[in-house]
Amino acid sequence: MAISVFDLFSVGIGPSSSHTVGPMRAARMFAQHLTTDGVLADTAGLRAELFGSLGATGHGHGTPNAVMLGLEGHLPESVDVDAAALDVERITRTRRLHVSGTHPVPFDPDAHLVLHRRRALPHHPNGMTLTAHTADGRTLSKKTYYSVGGGFVVDEEAIGSDRIKPDTTQLTYPFATGDELLRRCRETGLSISGLMLENEQAWRGEQEIRDGLLKIWTVMRECVEAGLSREGILPGGLKVRRRAAPSARLLRAQGDPQRHAMEWVTLYAMAVNEENASGHRVVTAPTNGAAGIIPAVLHHYRDLIPGSDDDGVVRFLLTAGAIGILFKENASISGAEVGCQGEVGSACSMAAGAFAEALGGSPEQVENAAEIGIEHNLGLTCDPVGGLVQIPCIERNGMAAVKAVTAARMALRGDGRHHVSLDKAIRTMKQTGADMKIKYKETSRGGLAVNVIEC
Template identity: 45%
Template sequence: MECISIFDMLKIGIGPSSSHTLGPWRAAERWIKELKEANRFNNVEKIKVDLYGSLSLTGKGHATDLALMLGLSGADPELIPVDSINSIVETIKKTSTIKFNNENPIEFHYETDIVFNKKFLPFHANGIIFTATINGKNQKATFYSIGGGFVVKEERKNSKRNKEIFKTFPYPIKLGTELLAYCKDLNMSVSDVVLENEKSLRTPESIDFELQRIWNTMLECMYIGCHTNGNLPGGLNVKRRAHDILLNLRGDLPYNNPQEWLETIRLTEVKFRQILKWVSCFALSVNEVNASLGRVVTAPTNGSAGVIPAVLMYYMVIENHNADFQDIKKFLLVAGEIGSIFKKGATISAAMGGCQAEIGVSSAMAAGALTELLGGTPEQVLIAAEIAMEHHLGLTCDPIGGLVQIPCIERNAMGALKAINAAELALETNPEHVKVPLDKVIATMWETAKDMNSK
């Protein structure tokens, strides 16, 4: 990967964790691809997976083992029918056979062929070693899930390669100051600059199609979460709350699908206290779906997937009832770019940087994006992102039982509300009076993450 697209930051996948579920799933896909390219796939006699570090310690709670079985089976996390997941996994368990890439049946015992090793590999906290037995000999491949569904191999730590990562866009951006310089020199908004970079990778039609697909997934996810009652899986018996909040807010207007639901909310007269409840409802709904192995959009991770759709819904429901796809497009372009700057300068992996790397980054992404839609300058967009992160610094990652439920779900609601507040503060801020620029807070976040990582 020589550049970070917004579509790298906003990925469609299955919950509950981008680093512990989507990442291992994608790693399995990459391993299969490598075996095929080396003409070894058809000769595989047996497969085994070893998990290390955080993937091992919290893998059961994050469904890492299920994701690996699905990935090894050739299922696509963007397309797999969610209601078929359990049947695929149960078939593997009952038959002790996995249909490798949905092609070759191979004997597979999930209790012993997925091994949870408590020790850490040196390169990253989320290590995976795939072993294929071919002609009686074991061949290994090591991958790392580094957050947000990103997967790398160990050789990526080579410094010479890292220097080449950000050179393919017409306007390469690694720092906030570089983004602002392009905005000034080109007389463009943040979203315009990001769009020009994306057009170097895809056609305008493809960009619009993918952004619409991302938004549709977000909207559907909120709809499902708000209309599903009961407890979350995993053993903690956490009660879903979005459904009950919706019942107290929805009003009497009828609707039959997510888009009609959005339009009925727009017709509702909303007061300040209800705004807080609506935003919280949107955010909670997404992460309740995520905790149930539902389909969400990493933004930038699964654990923080509720912040960006909740803030975008806030804009469409409260700020601008006439908002359309062009507004959605600008919001997602800005959010994706801010997320990529954090990834390049620090991390979006909770295993490496704590929850500040997930909820903090998602709040910064949403704050900056909302600021542009509210008429903020490029400078104010970055100020909003800085404010949002500044008030998440030091936030640790310590989920109860290794599940992305407590306190993760509530933190999405808090991150969304902080993003809205950060945007409002940024709009009232003169850039000349800013003491801490975005790049400084990213550097501080990374230093905090390194201290936090060992503790």
């Protein structure tokens, strides 16, 4: 299956790639489908049903709002975050929605947007069904979509026996496993980032790739800067205080950032995830729930590593993308499917391998760093308190970012030889996710989500 680095790193909004970004894209796809099939003019009503994890934690993740915005034609990468709240308020107040921004239909979110908290669709925990009907109730169109993690969306027709039907783009050096990736590097003499760059050119030119990745880095930087400047209470009712900005202020007063390097890594990650929790602009990396880890480690590279430059940033993101592909291909990056090990765990692994590459590590050392990153996140549950991407998600990103830096440093002290391969660790993650009880997979029905409330 051909996956681009730009599939794994996309600009969107918080608080969740699978619960906000994906549903918005799916709803927009449905609205476009009504136009292309010539039934929009006859559409007099809409119904949206959310299943599985989307239904269980949709309110806390902003899924209903995302669906309404998508039906009105908005995309997560371009929607005006501030205006979006006003659009949702307008739809709720007037009980009227404009499909694709043009065709008005009655829409009462309380009646026409249904969250099934304990019903699931067959192919993935994040399922949604959208229906358009005429004034007399006749169904014009009915489509089911799955938000499969990281903002990826497929409709029911694109689901294969157990995974998504593959993109058939021909890559120069295709790989599906870590072992294949290392073999390709040995055969070609290319680094992991160099091999990934060759593959990316199946879609776009080298300069466009570089420019696109540096744009992704710019958005990441802007997100960190915003998170380090904003204070106050996060939305959602838990009254969680923003901590990145006041903590950064204290650290700056203590001087020399080298002495507090890991504290800065932690704060960079928390800054991003506080922005994500507020529904602001973030880069899905590879999910929103884990969006702070890669930017934090990249900041560490740019701030503190002598000789770091934009070329290193490009190599970093290409390598992270290659590792992310292995998780996407062979397991999952969806918290609703395998728990937070698939989100924070995969991001930690991606950041660790990418940092090792940026520091000049061999492909074997990079693979070792990535393996260390995921091995010590195995079994991590997804149990957001109140269905909000706040507790434990924000701190968890900070912890994983530090772990990624440590994993890279450990790997670079060796020669790349180690007992547990990245492939075996990813396989273990998938098996662990399958064994994990559903209440620990983004339903807010287990773990901290219930014990914190009971306290």
